Amino acid sequence: DLKVFDINPTVAYRNGPFRIGGGVQIVRSIVELTRDVNLLDSGYVGVELGGGAGKPTRSLVGLGDRAAAVEPLPEMLGNLRAAVPGAAAVLGTAEVIPLAEDSADVVIAAQAFHWFDHGRALPEIARVLRRGGLLALVWNTRDDRDPWVEKFSGIIGEEDARSSGGAFGTLERVVSVIEGGRFGPVERASFEHMQHLSRETLHDLVLSRSYCAV
Secondary structure: OOOOOOOOHHHHHHOHHHOOOOHHHHHHHHHHOOOOOOOOOOOEEEEEEOOOOOHHHHHHHHOOOOEEEEEOOHHHHHHHHHHOOOOEEEEOOOOOOOOOOOOEEEEEEEOOHHHOOHHHHHHHHHHHEEEEEEEEEEOOOOOOOOHHHHHHHHHHOOOOOOOOOOOOOOHHHHHHHHHHOOOOOOOOOOOOOOOOOOHHHHHHHHHOOOOOOO
16 A cells, blocks of 8 residues: 555644645636636535645635545544635545545645555546546745755755655656646646744744654
């Protein structure tokens, strides 16, 4: 079985607010891409896979959209339900999504797609998406153009290809989507956002990395 998250659930949830920034802007842009297609009368506008702390799910609910989150860890699922009571939060994985066929306009995987078994997950995602729906893969990357951030990246190290960092957004990350033949052309968009962190929250951010959490 695929080990979906190699991270302490308590640490992951506590540090959720530091991981996906600019959430509402990103989710709004993703959902707007489907506005020219007939939306579902039932089902969900957005489904987040690997719900975790549920930041995209919170944004969907905040925008007034029907949302669901699929989370593989029971401990995280309880926190997710408490944090986003307006969403349908269910136990499951990207490889076995417990939702009906053609039930979502958008499927979002935020900081999560690299953990999936793509050979099993992509057919499941295609099953859940309605015709004309969208698969959105979201990652945070540090802006190493800033000298301080570049130095910070050198201190905490780089993750390997299966962990939660590295060269996200590159062609290698979506090659399985392209080769799978189930989805249309891959497009890329970047959103800049800034986080204001204290010494303590910066420490928490480092600990939220799967290769640092203990």
